[in-house]
Amino acid sequence: MTFTQIRIIKWMLLVLFVVCAGYVVHHLREGMRSATAEVLDIPDEPENVTSRQVELEQLDSEGNTAWTLKAAESVGQTDSGQQFRDAEIHFSGADGTPVVVTADLCHVRRDSSVHLQGNVVIRDNTSLRLEAESLEFRRFPDRVWSTEPVRYFKDDIVGDAGSMSYIIKRGELNLDDGVDMILNPSSESPLHITSKSAFMNKTRHWVQYLDKVEVRQKSGFLTCNDLQVFLTDDHTGIERIDAFENAVMNLEVSDEEVDDDSEMSGALTSQAGSKRLSAERLEMLFRPSGEGLERVRALNGGRLELRLPDNATEGYHKELTGHTLAFDFDEQGEITKLRGRGGVTLVLIPVSGDDGARTIIRARRIEGDFDPMTGDLVDARCTRAVEFEQGDVRATAGEGIFRGADSKLILIKLPRLWDPRASLEARRIVVDIETGNVRGIRDVRSSSAGGSGGVGLFPSTEKEPVYFVADHLFYNRSRELAVYTGGARGFQGRSRVEADTIQIFEKTGDLIAEGDVRTVLLQDLVKSEDGEEGGPVEPTVTTAASFHYRAVDEVLEYHGEVEMRAKEMTLRGDRVEVRLNKGGSGVEEVYAEGEVEISMADGRAAGEYARYLPDEQSMTLQGEHAWLQNDGKLTEGKQLTFFLSNDKILVDGQEQNRTKTTYTSKTHPF
Template sequence: MKRRDASRYARWSALLAFTLAAITGGIYVQRLWVAHREKQNAPAPLPQNEEKQFTTLHFKKVEGDRTIFDLEASKSTDLRGEDISLLEDVKIRVFGKNGDRNDVIHTQSCRYAKTDGSIQCDGQVQFDLESAEDAARTAANAAVKPNIIHIDTTGVTFERATGQAQTVKPVKFSFPSGSGDGVGAVYHSEQGQLRLIRDVHIQLQPAPDTSAKKGTTLSAPVEMSGSSLEIDKVGHTVDLLGPATAVTSGQQVTAGEFTLLMGAEFRAQTLIAAPGSLNQQPQVKNHGAKGDSTLHADKMTAHLSPQGWTSRMIAEGKVQGTSPTGNLQADSGDMEMWPVVNQAKLLTLHGNVHVDGRDAKTGTTRSLASNAVQLTFAGGRAGVANRVTHAETLERGAMEWLDAGGIRSKLAGDKLALDFSAQGKPQLLSATGAVQSQREIPGHPTQTATSATGVAQLSAAGDWSQITLRGNVKLQEAERNAEAQQAVFARAAQTTVLTGQAMVRDAGSETHAPKITFFQATGDIEAEGPVRSTDFASKSTSLQMSPVPANLSADHMRANSKTGRAVYTGHARLWQGASVLESETIELLRPTRILNATGNVRAVFPQAPQPGAAPGSAPVWHISSGLLTYWDAEDRAHLEKNVFVQSADQKMRSPQLELFFTRTGADKQGSGGSSQISRAVGTGGVVVEQGDRRGTAEHGLYTAADEKFVLTGGTPTLFDPVEGTTTGRELTFYRADDTIVVDSGNGLRTLTKHRVQK
């Protein structure tokens, strides 16, 4: 290398070294300046127990690919010598195990324990509970009102491992349809559930009714209280544990627990009251002007309108209701309510239903029983009494009345319908299908009746005033029964009126008539014609002119079941075997077996046959008079007023006549056979005719056994066209051989024997 080149390289090397040294010095000076500036701008020195300070803290809990919750603090400060960090502006966003939550817990300061992951927040803490669906809807449309449950409390502890937040401090909360408070709370982030520990109060606010007219009274809020509360935002439920109480204007509900089913906007839609773990049966109490009414059941469900009133109420299990005017019970009940006013509109009861009422003034009670009953109410207006307008059974039912006198009445049918007056008083009860009625009067046999339909008119006191049965009516009272197409029972008059092919029957008789009336108080029975009766043969209670039933007919009949007396008037007629009796009036006295006939009496009686006579050869007597009395027990009849008796060839007239009967085929006691005339005794001026013969006397006796007439008294006289006129103290003539025996007082003589007709 040349010397000149070496010098040049040396100069270049020195220049490069100087340049590098200058650059290195400049960098060092710059760093010193930056360090100085940072020291000036740095915060105050850390306290002795603090180690580090971070600008943010962020951690999350993840299971699989799903984030359960996410915690973020804008500032985190570690404490020297402790596993604790101070967090500021803490926000915990909870998504839940299913990712359906968007809950946010927010506070200003907390203490974070690194050992167990718990976070203690002593200051104010806010919870905003919202579903992911609601959050997405709000984010997409700013006009949508957020559906958030907001909670304010203090002293909250959040456990990182479980995602659970809790406090023992007072809690206040609000949601779109209400607000409340309690003491202590536990929040489960995985399920999105909140529990208030004790002393819970809730106020449900009705939604504004945009359709309501101006000046309409707004629905009052519902005040609720309980021992604890569970809110499930995902499941849209709120459980209020008891003793739980809900109070509205004029109504109070208590139960072992309440469950509120919330709508999409977390407004209460359904309230379920149940006994819960306390086994406290739900009860609804209504305050009315006439007193409180209560309703009990094993479970009650109230469906609430958005405006806050109850639209429907369902009661299940051992339903019992009480009110100042009555009680009810059923296995279940379903009540539809009038809007706004919280008044019943339609109540349907199912299973062993009993609805009882009582009139305080009269003491009369009434009871409606069925397996299903429906009641309709006239309410719907605030401040106006909500009265029942209609009640009906959906299955077979019975209405029963019991008055202060102990008289029990009952009307049953496949369906009952009860209409009420404008004042809410029962007015008309209709029964259809296999109708049955029953009446029990102390000291009297039970009265029963059946028909196709029935209608009961009711008094203001609620008891029946008149019951009308129609269609194939059948009645029964002890041994007496009756049939008709219609029966009308009048309470005040104590009468039963049968019309339309009416028939009444007892052990001794049967009567048919278009109309038959029973008088309960007196025992009278009245039949309006044409009347036809049959008096059955009986040794103790009926006439026995023949061993066959006695038949009677008339325009009218009046009888008495207590005395056994029966009077037939207007074309009265009796026939029994061969005996026939007609008159204007026929009176039967059953206990004494006496018959009285008055007014234009006409009768036909058979005469006792002579010994050895052929059967059916005995003559028949036709009798007329103004009055006839027959004593069946004595086999005797008495006739008065223009008595006239006629057989085939004999006639007898007298003012009075006694007929004596014998019974053919009678038993040893002389009863059971047919009554036949054996003797006739006329008094008061007797006229006897036999063929051309004519006899007169004060007294006349006819005996059927020997077919003879005996005339006595006065001047007995016998006129014969052949023998002329014969007189004597006693005249006897025989029909069989025309023999006339004259007793002149000086002995007997026979005037004619074997009379020969010319």
């Protein structure tokens, strides 16, 4: 061996020594790194722990640990990467939360992406658990996803989806291709949510469901296209639920479900029938404990429909619409209060299906109370620009109160009610929704075009309205009867009727007045002295205890201390009947009975009965002691007829001068 060969061998040994020393130093450094690395607080592993002898660490761009892989063994290497059996990968998730992914087989590619296959499970220390058959992982961002069905577990939430994507660092989970979740599955009223997709962020404590969302609980369900569920800080309860885009909340309750012990948690009402609340946005607020609804708000156009069962024979379906509707719930989950803003409309629809009886109440604001036992609307207080509509009846007021118990609407603050025939004003107007009856209370004022009078009771050459005023009014719709009480007065032009009580019968056109009756009617009972026609018609003023206008017979009937004055003639009697011409344009005759007395400018007359014919200006008296006194002359008989236009007198049908005479006559009145 030459010297040169020896020198070459020494150099080769030196290189080998340096290489071996570098290899040893490298492994010593790795051992120290593993010994000083931070230990992650991962969830408890299964009882049957697999011994994992292989460990692989992936560093990020800053040299920090991105994830750590542990596996039972390496099962081979391919051109694209290396495969491991019974693997688990440790990540640091949102806010440092440790996340662990386990799988039967793990394939780590050269580009640092990972494919996991077989019994894939993702879990963290907040009880989150995802299960899938396969999973993909890619860096930047740290994202895992699966295109196969997955199972989801979180606290008291379980569900599944067609696919998923999870960004580990941000704690964002996306579920797609059909999501089906159940909240509180072990409770008596689990909440079942389905949608096309869902999104949740662990750091923000909320879950969003998108596209064809359905939420079911017992017999109620909610549909929308965007549902956001806000959880409590500890994820054990629900703080708020927001539903967007055609949100509809439905509840169906059968008759069998209605009893004192029923508990429909979160239901709009426990009364049998269907309840439907819809809006562009529904906001549901839960109690601080996270259990039970406290308030529901329907925003941007809310609509509540309360429908009775199909077999109901009486009562009303109710529809309530408004820009904003808010409902409060008690601790048993029953609705107790209602608030509506921005223009609210309440529609009452009879179950009989008669659209003509549909009632509509509008107002700027409505506040109401519900009976938690029956779920029915107890009352609704309407304020600002109140409007009422039922058939052809309309009303307006500053405020109104709807009472559900007796189906009455009370209008106050300048109320006014009208239909095509008449109008009514009073300090307070009460409308019975079921019967259509109306009450006017204090300072009643009404007007109608014709009414019972028309041209009969209140003859007028013009089509003037007929007015009535009184302290109170009661209108019976079925009988078409209006009763005015307390200083009642009716008038048209110069004609009027006054009494304590006035009754108007619209069907027959009759009018009955009672108590201190006084009528002023344009009836030309006494012609002018020159006998010319066409002059102004003088009013006839009559007082009595009661008065009845019979429209069919066109008769005015007065009772009780009647006194009728026309120009210079005054007629008194216990009963006076005025028969009108056909059409009521004039008086055909006047009949009086019961201690009849007549006073004139030039004399007096008396009898038990009297008959006056205005066209003939003749007065006929009858009775055992009928008499006429004129210009100091006295005429007596059982039947006397005299004329206002001349001195002619008929006694028992025979013409006589006005002197004192006595004659016999027939005993029966005309």
